[in-house]
Amino acid sequence: MTTSETKDIRREARVTVERMAERAADFLAALSSDQQATASFGFPEEEERRRWYYTPTHHGGLPLGEMDPAQQQRAHHLVASGLSVPGYVTASTIIGLENTLDAEEQWRVSFMRDRGPGARGRDPGKYYLSIFGKPGGDAPWGWRFGGHHISLHYTIVAGRIVTPTPTFFGANPAESRLVGPGVLRPLAGEEDLARALLHTLNDDQRATAMLAAVAPADLVTGNRPYVEHGQLPPAQWEIFREELDAAARERSRANQARMEAALKLGADHLEAVRHTETPKGLPAARLDGAQRQVLTGLIRQYLDRLPEDVAAAEVERLTGTALDGIHFAWAGSAEPHQPHYYRLQGARFLVEYDNTQNDANHIHSVWRDPEGDFGTDLLARHYATAH
Numbered sequence: 418m419t420t421s422e423t424k425d426i427r428r429e430a431r432v433t434v435e436r437m438a439e440r441a442a443d444f445l446a447a448l449s450s451d452q453q454a455t456a457s458f459g460f461p462e463e464e465e466r467r468r469w470y471y472t473p474t475h476h477g478g479l480p481l482g483e484m485d486p487a488q489q490q491r492a493h494h495l496v497a498s499g500l501s502v503p504g505y506v507t508a509s510t511i512i513g514l515e516n517t518l519d520a521e522e523q524w525r526v527s528f529m530r531d532r533g534p535g536a537r538g539r540d541p542g543k544y545y546l547s548i549f550g551k552p553g554g555d556a557p558w559g560w561r562f563g564g565h566h567i568s569l570h571y572t573i574v575a576g577r578i579v580t581p582t583p584t585f586f587g588a589n590p591a592e593s594r595l596v597g598p599g600v601l602r603p604l605a606g607e608e609d610l611a612r613a614l615l616h617t618l619n620d621d622q623r624a625t626a627m628l629a630a631v632a633p634a635d636l637v638t639g640n641r642p643y644v645e646h647g648q649l650p651p652a653q654w655e656i657f658r659e660e661l662d663a664a665a666r667e668r669s670r671a672n673q674a675r676m677e678a679a680l681k682l683g684a685d686h687l688e689a690v691r692h693t694e695t696p697k698g699l700p701a702a703r704l705d706g707a708q709r710q711v712l713t714g715l716i717r718q719y720l721d722r723l724p725e726d727v728a729a730a731e732v733e734r735l736t737g738t739a740l741d742g743i744h745f746a747w748a749g750s751a752e753p754h755q756p757h758y759y760r761l762q763g764a765r766f767l768v769e770y771d772n773t774q775n776d777a778n779h780i781h782s783v784w785r786d787p788e789g790d791f792g793t794d795l796l797a798r799h800y801a802t803a804h
Contacts, residue, residue, distance in 0.1 A: 429577045430726045433498065437571065437579075440495040441552035441560055447488050448479070455479045460550030460558055467642035467791055469561070469568045471585050471781060473543065474657040476563035482542025492546045496562050499571050499581070504722035510603045511566050511588055515539040518589055539565070557796060566781075568640075572792030574799050579727050580792035582785050585640075586722065589779040591772060604780050607770055610715040611759045615751055617708050618699070626699035629689035631682050632749030632758035634673065636769045636781050637692045644767060644787035648692040680756055680773060690748050696762035698746025712745060716761065719768055719784040735766060749773070765789060 445453055456479035458465055470476050481489050497505045519539035526538040537543075544564030552558055559572040566587030572580040586604060593601040602608075618626060638644050639651035654661050654669040661669060690697075701712055713736075720731045735743070743763035749756045756773035770782040788794055 430579045430724070430730070431577050433724045433726050434573050434577055434579060436498045437495065437560070437573065438553035438558075440491070440498050441548055441558075444488070444491040444495050444546070445548060445552070447491050448484075452479055452483070452488075455483075456546060456548055458547060458549045460556070461796065462549055463791075465547075466549055466559065466561070466570075468658070469570065469583060469585070469642070470563060470640050470656060470658060471566055471568050471587055471783075472640075472656050473539065473565040474659060476545040476547075476561075476568070476658070478545040478547030478561065480543050480545045480564075482540065492562075495546065495560065496569065499560075499562075499569055499724065501721055501724055501728065507586060507603050507722065508567055508569075510601070511586060512541050512544060512564065514588060514590070514593075514603070515541040515565060517593060521590065557792070557799060559792070568783075570791060572795070574792055574795045578795055580786070580789055580795055581723055581727055581731075582790050583783055584719070584722060584785075585781070585783040587779075587781045589775060591778045591780040604782060606718040607715070607782050608772065608780065610711060610718060611745075611747075611770065612751065612753070612757075614708065614711045614715060614745060615747055615759075617711060622699055622703060625703075626745055626747050628697060628746050629686040629748040631680055631686040632756045632773050633687060633690050633771065634676050634680060634682060634773055636771050636783060637690055637760070638767070638769060638783075638785070642791075644692065644785055644790070646692065646694045649687055649690075676774065686748070690746075690758065690760075696742075696744035696746075698744040698760065698762070700741060701743045701745070702741035709740065712743070712761075713740065716743070716768075719782075735763070739764065754778070 445457065448456060465477060468477060481492060484492060496508065500508060519537065522538055524538065526536050544562065544567065547561045549560065550556060550558030555576045557572065557574045559570070562569045566589065568583060568585035570581070570583055588603045591602065591604060595601055615623070615626065633650050635650045637650050638648050640656050641648065641651065653673040654666050701709060704712060716735060717732070720728045723731070743761055743766060746760045748758040754777055756777045758771045758773065761768035765786050765788050767785045767787055768783070770780065772780045
């Protein structure tokens with residue numbers, strides 16, 4: 418799909434944009450001058466705006482833990498404007514899992530890089546909100562919300578066009594027991610539908626879709642600001658904002674080596690999943706009708722995190738003949754509770770999912786537009802035509 422076609426197919430999302438602008442302004446108005454200075458950035462502020470993380474690191478902006486309850490509520494009000502109701506429930510659950518993870522890790526703080534009095538190892542207060550530019554009006558602006566296992570980015574151009582990528586959701590633990598027979602699985606659909614699709618494939622289809630017998634230890638494109646041809650998973654220390662000294666980097670390197678050794682991950686497995694501009698795996702054009710329905714459902718797991726009007730434009734862009742070009746690729750085991758990875762890739766559409774860490778009970782998933790993340794394409798057209 419060309420840039421002009423993408424422009425034509427995008428629908429206006431005025432209701433969502435107006436809601437975002439109103440809630441962003443309300444949030445800023447509730448802050449002290451010092452808090453506003455921490456939460457606010459200029460626009461486009463490209464270097465900072467393209468920084469994003471899914472680790473327990475400083476994400477930039479004002480953390481929830483430095484807001485009073487009323488300010489926190491206004492922050493959540495803005496976050497909810499960028500998600501569907503089920504999407505916001507998922508995000509709230511992911512934040513709440515920080516308490517569960519803290520208990521599982523025996524309330525330790527030893528891995529934290531900013532340890533100090535009162536520090537927590539896992540902290541639902543360490544989710545950060547940033548506003549770029551002035552909310553509302555025709556001038557471009559945007560906002561970012563991020564913390565451990567959540568990273569949301571919105572760019573608004575000309576007061577009506579929304580770019581929602583990158584969008585990252587993760588979960589650790591991915592599956593938690595509840596009282597009785599129930600389990601908590603915030604990203605169950607993202608896992609189960611992909612595995613269901615894999616199990617529908619015949620031998621020839623599966624041979625094309627399967628990239629490697631061993632899954633990578635994390636997302637191949639990581640949290641890089643740009644998706645580029647030839648990328649391999651970043652080093653563990655590269656996915657944090659804080660700079661490591663030599664000793665800390667060596668510990669991180671050793672930890673990553675142990676993790677990869679446990680997976681039996683080799684250079685050939687990494688080469689097989691290397692990101693390329695030409696999609697790898699099985700194209701949807703080779704799927705039958707029932708298989709395409711499963712693939713469509715899997716794609717909707719990522720798009721339906723968004724408000725209805727924003728999601729509708731993305732759904733329209735990825736249906737019909739555009740769906741034919743989306744490739745499904747898998748690495749690792751096909752069985753539940755075993756390390757696995759998959760990728761969906763087509764024109765201006767990339768999904769990565771990885772569940773290998775913590776005995777395959779730790780999910781990372783991201784949806785990106787390699788050409789349009791952070792509103793790159795829309796901003797270029799805006800600045801080219803603005804007077």
